[in-house]
Amino acid sequence: MxxxxxxxxxxxxxxxxxxxxxxxxxxxxxxxxxxxxxxxxxxxxxxxxxxxxxxxxFKVRGATNAVFGLSDEMAARGVATHSSGNHALSLSYAAGRRGIPCHVVMPRAAPQAKKDAVRGYGGIITECEPSTTSREEVFARVEAETGADFVHPYNxxxxxxxxxxxxxxxxxxxxxxxxxxxxxxxxxxxxxxxxxxxxxxxxxxxxxxxxxxxxxxxxxxxxxxxxxxxxxxxxxxxxxxxxxxxxxxxxxxxxxxxxxxxxxxxxxxxxxxxxxxxxxxxxxxxxxxxxxxxxxxxxxxxxxxxxxxxxxxxxxxxxxxxxxxxx
Amino acid sequence: MxxxxxxxxxxxxxxxxxxxxxxxxxxxxxxxxxxxxxxxxxxxxxxxxxxxxxxxxFKVRGATNAVFGLSDEMAARGVATHSSGNHALSLSYAAGRRGIPCHVVMPRAAPQAKKDAVRGYGGIITECEPSTTSREEVFARVEAETGADFVHPYNxxxxxxxxxxxxxxxxxxxxxxxxxxxxxxxxxxxxxxxxxxxxxxxxxxxxxxxxxxxxxxxxxxxxxxxxxxxxxxxxxxxxxxxxxxxxxxxxxxxxxxxxxxxxxxxxxxxxxxxxxxxxxxxxxxxxxxxxxxxxxxxxxxxxxxxxxxxxxxxxxxxxxxxxxxxx
CATH class of the missing domain: 3.40.50.1100 (Rossmann fold)
Structure with missing residues (x-):
């Protein structure tokens, strides 16, 4: 770095x-x-x-690198992201392989198939309203409550x-x-x-x-x-x-x-x-x-x-x- | 053998x-x-x-083996088969790679997409009626006229x-x-x-x-x-x-x-x-x-x-x- x-x-x-x-x-x-x-x-x-x-x-590469680079102490609190796409699946997969929680904030109205896929990889979904304000509020709450490490999809x-x-x-x-x-x-x-x-x-x-x-x-x-x-x-x-x-x-x-x-x-x-x-x-x-x-x-x-x-x-x-x- | x-x-x-x-x-x-x-x-x-x-x-394996195993003299007369499926595509592909003709007898009513695919690989189609009798008759004629070597799809x-x-x-x-x-x-x-x-x-x-x-x-x-x-x-x-x-x-x-x-x-x-x-x-x-x-x-x-x-x-x-x- x-x-x-x-x-x-x-x-x-x-x-x-x-x-x-x-x-x-x-x-x-x-x-x-x-x-x-x-x-x-x-x-x-x-x-x-x-x-x-x-x-x-490919997103599983970055997500897995983030998850397995965490100290044991950090990892125990899990990871979190807001995404309804491949990053959410990938982060859930990686967290599952390490045996730690993965919190995903997704709009309530996201397609059921996407929710099912995230849950299929072991992700824990918290729903938000379909606005940036709501997503940020809900995400901040999840982060505060769990201490999970935020893994941005790309930045x-x-x-x-x-x-x-x-x-x-x-x-x-x-x-x-x-x-x-x-x-x-x-x-x-x-x-x-x-x-x-x-x-x-x-x-x-x-x-x-x-x-x-x-x-x-x-x-x-x-x-x-x-x-x-x-x-x-x-x-x-x-x-x-x-x-x-x-x-x-x-x-x-x-x-x-x-x-x-x-x-x-x-x-x-x-x-x-x-x-x-x-x-x-x-x-x-x-x-x-x-x-x-x-x-x-x-x-x-x-x-x-x-x-x-x-x-x-x-x-x-x-x-x-x-x-x-x-x- | x-x-x-x-x-x-x-x-x-x-x-x-x-x-x-x-x-x-x-x-x-x-x-x-x-x-x-x-x-x-x-x-x-x-x-x-x-x-x-x-x-x-996979059919291209057998078809290519048949085509490239022919003597130059045999090969010059081409190959022939009756099939509307992958064997016809594969034989046409292999014949094309050797630069020899491939005759395919297909029912007149076969889907246009299948005919196009065979032609796309360079196969020459002769149409027959949708009966075994017609197919065998037409095929025998093609074989007799061209001297092409018959490559059965599997036997x-x-x-x-x-x-x-x-x-x-x-x-x-x-x-x-x-x-x-x-x-x-x-x-x-x-x-x-x-x-x-x-x-x-x-x-x-x-x-x-x-x-x-x-x-x-x-x-x-x-x-x-x-x-x-x-x-x-x-x-x-x-x-x-x-x-x-x-x-x-x-x-x-x-x-x-x-x-x-x-x-x-x-x-x-x-x-x-x-x-x-x-x-x-x-x-x-x-x-x-x-x-x-x-x-x-x-x-x-x-x-x-x-x-x-x-x-x-x-x-x-x-x-x-x-x-x-x-x-």
Missing amino acids: KDVNGLDIPTFDDVIAAQDRIRPYIHRTPILTSSFLNEMAGCEMFFKCENFQKAGA DPRVIAGQGTCSLEFMEQMEEHGAPVEMMVAPIGGGGMISGTCLTLSHIAPKVQIIAAEPEQADDAARSFRAGHIIADDAPVTVADGLKVPLKERTWHFVSNHVTDILTASEQEIIDAMRLTWARMKIVMEPSCAVPLAVILRNRDVFAGKRVGVVVTGGNVDLDKLPWMQG | KDVNGLDIPTFDDVIAAQDRIRPYIHRTPILTSSFLNEMAGCEMFFKCENFQKAGA DPRVIAGQGTCSLEFMEQMEEHGAPVEMMVAPIGGGGMISGTCLTLSHIAPKVQIIAAEPEQADDAARSFRAGHIIADDAPVTVADGLKVPLKERTWHFVSNHVTDILTASEQEIIDAMRLTWARMKIVMEPSCAVPLAVILRNRDVFAGKRVGVVVTGGNVDLDKLPWMQG
Whole structure:
């Protein structure tokens, strides 16, 4: 950890420590390739399949690093977060593996399936009203009553260091695939995965270009990148529901210092790319994970002839409601 | 190859030769595990993901072995088959890699998507009427006119030897997973995959029990197994549409000599297992591939506490028509 203008920013040593710490609890996910998609895109893509990860998403890396980095005394009081997505599942999973409580504050109106999933991993849900005020009030009460350690979904140095293990593992695995990659593409929402990618690659492979992929309809990171400061949108609407949250100061540190570019794709392009991946690669991935492929297909010139790593971030999707079946 | 009562039966040497021959053209597919499904089933399962295979199914192993085993002179005349399923795709793929024609006889009424898929891999379709007589007539004509080599979907020693490379590769990969498996489960239709599995395992791991998994509604192999001779059903109806075809003499040789048991599952159990795998393992698999898991969940006592290999045979499925969304 280092101090950058008063912020605790993780270093590559933290990524190495995280890799050792979380190894017993996570999958070493495979890299898949598709010559059909390569031909279509005009580049050679290597998909790091974190949709096969424990709890169904890369987020388990950061959550597990946070949970297993706690002292026994701290751990005994548990961990807490507010999220209704993959971070809540991941933190519940990690806490369960350590045998400590995980408190999750979720809106009363969140889908039953999401509540069931969190409870399925052992998370303890406290409901709030669907406003930021209520969420913050309820969360503060849970924190005060339990003494649980708050693990933010992305603006937490332990989480960013944990996400950094993904590209570390990827680069190790690429040794079996001939030459290394020249570019790495990952979706960007709050920026946890991209920050971990920046942290690792800027250290071990600084020439690799890092491209963040974002829905056109939730392009706050792209606009922030061009403006030179964080722009946060209020409730953007996109099928890529994992990517609606804004950058925060720690992820902005990495995005502003290490990302090569942020490219966007339309809703239809995202849905088409999602369906294409299901059909040709036979993997179940979330809409958010399809954004990198959508961006690559839209910007063929940027990626032409390159070896490109693609992070498939998660596979938690409602199988009864697939986006190409709606409307 | 050896002669058994006048039949050309492949030997383990043919599997080794096949592995070398097809290596440049196929994927070394990963093994995935799911602690959730293990807990549910009460055994430890290792899923060999042939749904990620080239052309989307294990069938490319046998087809590629047949195509690349041809002399240049034979190859120049091409290959031919009658199938509207994964074998047609696989043979078209393999022929395309060798740069030779692949003739596929298909019913005029076959779904457009299947025709498009075969053509997408370079297959040349000749249409027939939806009767066995018409199919045989048309096929004989195509064979006579082209001199193409007939590659049967499963009752062909080259195909069986090719499918045998799947468990060979699986057993090699299991060295990274601690102990080897004690049981191996694969779906059974015509018996090509099961025969290849028997061929390989009876040679390198004869103690491994081989369980064939079949839909209750297309249980001709199970009934054949108990009767001691081939029973062929006429047009069984099951969601597992890859498993409707009957055993033939070469696959019966392996099934009758090496299979430990054939277990069945109901249509609903197959659909439930399919959905469960999509939801928890994040992989797109065909209904046929879900039959092994369905059988394991139905017969927990048979598999209790065991290490079990499961062949996920293919992932070619209509994404607009998922069985849990119908009726």
